[in-house]
Structure formats: structure tokens, C-alpha cells
Amino acid sequence: xxxxxxxxxxxxxxxxxxxxxxxxxxxxxxxxxxxxxxxxxxxxxxxxxxxxxxxxxxxxxxxxxxxxxxxxxxxxxxxxxxxxxxxxxxxxxxxxxxxxxxxxxxxxxxxxxxxxxxxxxxxxxxxxxxxxxxxxxxxxxxxxxxxxxxxxxxxxxxxxxxxxxxxxxxxxxxxxxxxxxxxxxxxxxxxxxxxxxxxxxxxxxxxxxxxxxxxxxxxxxxxxxxxxxxxxxxxxxxxxxxxxxxxxxxxxxxxxxxxxxxxxxxxxxxxxxxxxxxxxxxxxxxxxxxxxxxxxxxxxxxxxxxxxxxxxxxxxxxxxxxxxxxxxxxxxxxxxxxxxxxxxxxxxxxxxxxxxxxxxxxxxxxxxxxxxxxxxxxxxxxxxxxxxxxxxxxxxxxxxxxxxxxxxxxxxxxxxxxxxxxxxxxxxxxxxxxxxxxxxxxxxxxxxxxxxxxxxxxxxxxxxxxx
Amino acid sequence: xxxxxxxxxxxxxxxxxxxxxxxxxxxxxxxxxxxxxxxxxxxxxxxxxxxxxxxxxxxxxxxxxxxxxxxxxxxxxxxxxxxxxxxxxxxxxxxxxxxxxxxxxxxxxxxxxxxxxxxxxxxxxxxxxxxxxxxxxxxxxxxxxxxxx
Numbered sequence: 001x002x003x004x005x006x007x008x009x010x011x012x013x014x015x016x017x018x019x020x021x022x023x024x025x026x027x028x029x030x031x032x033x034x035x036x037x038x039x040x041x042x043x044x045x046x047x048x049x050x051x052x053x054x055x056x057x058x059x060x061x062x063x064x065x066x067x068x069x070x071x072x073x074x075x076x077x078x079x080x081x082x083x084x085x086x087x088x089x090x091x092x093x094x095x096x097x098x099x100x101x102x103x104x105x106x107x108x109x110x111x112x113x114x115x116x117x118x119x120x121x122x123x124x125x126x127x128x129x130x131x132x133x134x135x136x137x138x139x140x141x142x143x144x145x146x147x148x149x150x151x152x153x154x155x156x157x158x159x160x161x162x163x164x165x166x167x168x169x170x171x172x173x174x175x176x177x178x179x180x181x182x183x184x185x186x187x188x189x190x191x192x193x194x195x196x197x198x199x200x201x202x203x204x205x206x207x208x209x210x211x212x213x214x215x216x217x218x219x220x221x222x223x224x225x226x227x228x229x230x231x232x233x234x235x236x237x238x239x240x241x242x243x244x245x246x247x248x249x250x251x252x253x254x255x256x257x258x259x260x261x262x263x264x265x266x267x268x269x270x271x272x273x274x275x276x277x278x279x280x281x282x283x284x285x286x287x288x289x290x291x292x293x294x295x296x297x298x299x300x301x302x303x304x305x306x307x308x309x310x311x312x313x314x315x316x317x318x319x320x321x322x323x324x325x326x327x328x329x330x331x332x333x334x335x336x337x338x339x340x341x342x343x344x345x346x347x348x349x350x351x352x353x354x355x356x357x358x359x360x361x362x363x364x365x366x367x368x369x370x371x372x373x374x375x376x377x378x379x380x381x382x383x384x385x386x387x388x389x390x391x392x393x394x395x396x397x398x399x400x401x402x403x404x405x406x407x408x409x410x411x412x413x414x415x416x417x418x419x420x421x422x423x424x425x426x427x428x429x430x431x432x433x434x435x436x437x438x439x440x441x442x443x444x445x446x447x448x449x450x451x452x453x454x455x456x457x458x459x460x461x462x463x464x465x466x467x
Numbered sequence: 468x469x470x471x472x473x474x475x476x477x478x479x480x481x482x483x484x485x486x487x488x489x490x491x492x493x494x495x496x497x498x499x500x501x502x503x504x505x506x507x508x509x510x511x512x513x514x515x516x517x518x519x520x521x522x523x524x525x526x527x528x529x530x531x532x533x534x535x536x537x538x539x540x541x542x543x544x545x546x547x548x549x550x551x552x553x554x555x556x557x558x559x560x561x562x563x564x565x566x567x568x569x570x571x572x573x574x575x576x577x578x579x580x581x582x583x584x585x586x587x588x589x590x591x592x593x594x595x596x597x598x599x600x601x602x603x604x605x606x607x608x609x610x611x612x613x614x615x616x
Binding site: 220223226227378380381391392463464465466467 | 519520540541542543544545546547564565
């Protein structure tokens with residue numbers, strides 16, 4: 001037993017390691033317990049490796065279009081072993097970077113399975129089975145999430161995979177069936193489409209990207225994917241997956257009756273669940289809300305000096321949401337006060353084209369009784385988008401009708417995931433459409449589409465005409 | 468195949484199908500029993516440019532004459548199209564989602580937008596232009612625009 005730490009953190013993902021780095025920066029002695037590699041789902045089997053794959057496959061798609069850009073590239077083909085090397089070395093470099101930072105900040109990294117014994121004590125069991133205990137004045141629970149496993153018969157069949165296996169591209173299935181039209185399913189759909197799979201997406205709800213994505217944007221993405229030949233079945237509840245002679249058959253129920261499709265591989269991507277079982281939470285009396293750890297607006301659990309952040313508290317399971325919660329809770333455990341402004345947490349989807357949003361959707365704003373004015377601008381009228389050959393999509397700003405205050409920003413199109421930062425800033429500081437419109441944006445760049453959309457609030461769009 | 472009135476203005480040729488009626492803005496209405504098929508005139512589609520996106524009000528939407536029944540987006544313009552008739556949208560061209568360019572390629576055929584159950588076609592028709600009247604309006608407009616360039 002060592003001296004008590006100021007803070008013990010269970011889980012070294014984006015929430016936990018950021019909390020550790022920040023708490024240490026604020027003078028706390030910090031112990032971080034991680035069962036695997038630091039970086040959690042995001043760095044090891046989530047955001048980072050998938051973005052390595054989307055980067056490679058975007059390049060592949062563009063290389064195939066080389067002629068349009070006046071280039072001759074004689075042979076363009078994915079090289080799967082090299083692709084895996086690139087993906088893994090990117091992940092390894094970033095994991096190494098986090099480890100280095102933890103060392104520099106003198107965070108004690110304890111490798112092993114953590115288990116909450118008491119509100120101030122964790123048990124750590126390492127790979128060899130050796131047990132140690134950590135005592136701390138404050139505890140931050142950041143155990144993350146696990147892949148959701150819906151009760152579908154056939155989930156264990158060979159060829160039925162989750163996103164974790166889908167990252168290890170050892171071959172390209174001729175026909176890929178993706179169960180789940182959310183962020184994870186759609187990103188992989190685009191990756192495998194580029195690699196050469198024929199992709200079919202099954203979504204239980206009436207639209208893809210259910211929840212939080214503006215309807216008009218989700219509709220545009222669905223159109224874009226369908227125009228490229230991806231098949232999308234919405235309102236489709238999967239009944240079973242079975243092995244057949246030439247692959248797998250997925251049977252699903254739709255309003256029009258039972259339907260079945262066949263494929264060579266089935267990716268089940270129906271979301272993630274808070275990872276709250278088997279780590280002592282219920283035993284020690286941490287209150288749960290369903291599977292998620294219940295927290296108040298300060299991220300405090302029902303137990304004194306026990307806090308929780310990230311995917312484990314439910315809501316949006318986003319690494320950057322976990323990171324900001326990590327920073328906020330680090331201030332709490334070191335005597336400070338701060339709250340997370342969830343309104344300005346953006347949501348990004350690395351499909352082709354990309355989708356990003358922040359703040360209220362048009363429907364949400366209207367449901368809240370806001371008098372809304374929509375201001376929008378298509379990328380087809382943005383010079384940079386045309387130069388890039390990616391002129392598909394639009395910027396849609398949801399503004400308060402009187403003041404012009406930006407309540408939400410919703411984008412589909414080139415680099416939407418980067419462009420959303422300006423929307424997040426606008427929502428965070430309460431900027432108006434006029435503020436955006438009178439901030440000169442460099443020409444010719446994609447952010448000009450934000451300016452032009454903002455001009456639309458006063459029907460003053462320059463490079464697009466409505467009649 | 469319908470017959471066409473045709474004119475060439477400044478190297479652009481515009482056709483007007485003679486089997487249907489038109490709004491001044493260039494939305495055509497083709498009566499089929501008590502239903503009316505609608506679409507864009509050749510002039511309107513050429514003037515709008517390459518169509519990237521067409522959004523048509525879904526089936527069972529009630530529209531009054533002049534109300535927005537569809538919007539099309541091209542590189543530099545968004546064009547809101549007013550309904551030529553009063554009634555209810557009963558069918559939307561299923562190809563509009565995936566192949567809106569059909570409007571550019573075949574404005575009087577495959578590029579139709581919707582079928583509307585008209586509540587009073589005779590009254591609607593009396594407000595619409597016949598092919599010759601639309602042809603004259605369109606030609607004058609095309610020539611006017613050619614002068615500006």
C-alpha cells in the first residue's frame with residue numbers, strides 16, 4: 001500500500017487520461033488505472049484507426065479520379081498489409097505520445113483491471129494476476145463503453161463482426177451488410193465501399209443517422225450514398241443472421257413484411273453501451289441510470305468524492321465530450337468550479353461526404369418554441385469545393401429569427417468535420433449570423449461557405465441566388 | 468412523343484411541348500384524366516443549369532396554385548417552383564432522388580417532377596398559358612437575356 005493519491009482515475013481513455021494530465025497540471029498526485037493501452041476505445045479501436053482508414057480510402061477514391069485533376073496514376077489499388085501498418089503505426093505513435101505526456105506530468109500509470117472497493121480505494125489486478133490497491137482522496141470513474149450486442153440470433157457466426165474486427169482489414173468482402181445506420185456503421189460502409197465491397201445498410205429507425213442529425217442533412221447523406229450505389233433499408237429490424245452455403249443471410253422485418261439479403265460479411269454496428277459491469281460499481285453503491293453512471297451537472301456521482309465522465313455516463317459517446325468532461329472534473333477534484341457547455345459539443349461523422357453538426361437542429365429549435373430562420377449555402381457554389389472536386393453538400397445554420405443568434409450549425413460536404421469548429425465557437429459565444437458574415441473569411445477556402453450561409457440570414461448571400 | 472415549338476436564341480435552342488400548359492415561370496402541367504403531371508420547361512431547365520438536387524413535396528401534400536411544390540438546386544441557384552394547379556400531390560418521380568439530371572436530359576419526359584390530383588383543373592387551366600402563349604413569353608425572355616450578356 002502506497003501513500004494515498006489525491007486522485008485515482010479508473011480508465012485511461014480520452015476522458016481519463018485528459019483528467020489525469022489536467023489534474024496533475026493543477027498540482028494533484030494522480031494514479032491512472034488502465035487495463036490495456038492508454039487512449040481507450042478512441043485511440044486504439046475507435047476514432048483514430050477508423051480515421052486512418054478513411055484517410056487512406058479517401059486518397060484511394062481521389063487517386064481513381066486522377067484524370068479529372070490532370071494526373072496519370074497508372075495503377076491505383078489498396079495494399080491491405082501496408083494499410084494495416086499505416087493504421088497501426090499511427091495509433092502506436094499517438095498512444096506513445098499520451099504515455100510520454102503522462103510520464104512528463106508524473107502521473108502514476110497502473111496497468112491492470114481496476115475494481116472499485118470503496119469510494120476511496122481501487123483494486124488493480126495486472127496481467128499476471130498480481131493484485132495491488134490504490135487509495136485516493138478523490139476518484140474519477142472513466143471506464144468507457146463496450147460494443148453493444150443486440151439480441152439477434154446468429155451474432156456469433158463466423159463472418160459476423162463488430163467495428164473492432166472491421167478495423168483489421170485482412171480481405172475485402174464482395175458483399176458487406178452493415179447492421180446499423182449510425183455513425184460507426186456509415187463510416188465503415190464508406191471505407192469498405194472504397195475498398196471494393198458492395199454495401200447494404202440496414203437501419204431500424206426511419207432514417208439513417210437517427211438522433212441529433214438535422215433531417216435535411218441526413219437525407220442528403222442518404223441520397224449521396226444511394227447515388228453511389230450503396231443500398232439502404234430503413235425501418236428494418238434485423239430478425240436473424242444465418243449461415244448459408246455462399247455466405248450469410250440477414251433476415252429483417254420492415255413495414256412491408258419480411259425481407260432477406262445475402263452477404264459475405266455482416267458488420268454489426270448498433271452502438272455502444274456504458275462499460276459499467278464487473279468493476280464494483282453496484283457493489284460500492286454507485287447509482288446507475290440504466291447502464292450509465294448517474295451524474296449531476298458537475299459530473300458528481302451519488303457517492304461523495306466520486307466523479308464520472310465519458311462514455312460511461314451515457315449521452316453522446318464522443319471522445320471530445322469525454323475530454324472536456326475530463327478537464328472539467330480535473331478542476332473539481334482540485335478545488336475548482338466549472339461546467340461543461342454541452343450545447344457547443346460538435347458531432348462529426350467521417351463519411352464520404354463528411355457530416356458535422358453542433359447545437360440545435362431545425363426540428364429541435366422549433367420544438368423548443370424558438371422563432372427560427374434558416375440560412376444555408378450549397379458547396380456547389382463554393383470555389384474551393386469545386387477545385388477539390390467535392391462540390392456536394394451544404395451549410396445550414398439554424399438562427400434565432402429576431403437576433404440572428406446561431407442556435408445550430410449543420411454541414412454535409414468537404415471537410416465538414418473541420419469546418420464545424422467555427423459553428424461550435426459561434427454557439428459557445430452566442431455569436432450571430434452577422435458576426436460570422438462580417439468576419440472576413442479567406443478566399444478561396446471552404447470556410448467561405450460558412451460566411452455565405454450566414455449572409456443568408458439577411459437574404460444577402462452573394463454567390464448563390466434563390467428565385 | 469409530343470410536338471414542339473422551337474426557337475434558337477444566341478446558339479441555344481429551346482423547345483416547348485405543344486401537348487401541355489405552362490405557368491409564366493416555366494412549370495408545365497400535362498392533364499392526364501383528372502390528374503396533372505408537372506415538370507420544368509426546357510427553357511427553365513436550361514436557364515437553371517445542371518441540377519444537383521431536386522426536392523419535391525411528398526405525396527399527400529396539399530398545394531394551392533403558386534405554392535412551392537418543388538425546389539431545385541444547381542451550381543448557383545436555388546429555384547423554388549410554384550405549383551401550376553390546386554390539389555394534392557399523389558406521386559413523386561422516384562428518379563428525382565438518384566437522377567435529378569433527368570430534368571436536364573429530358574424535361575418533358577423522364578424529368579417530370581410529380582403528379583397532382585387537381586381539385587379544379589378547368590379553373591387551373593384557364594389561368595395557365597397555352598403552348599403558343601408560353602412560347603412567346605419564353606422567347607421574349609430568352610432574347611432579353613441574350614441582350615444583357
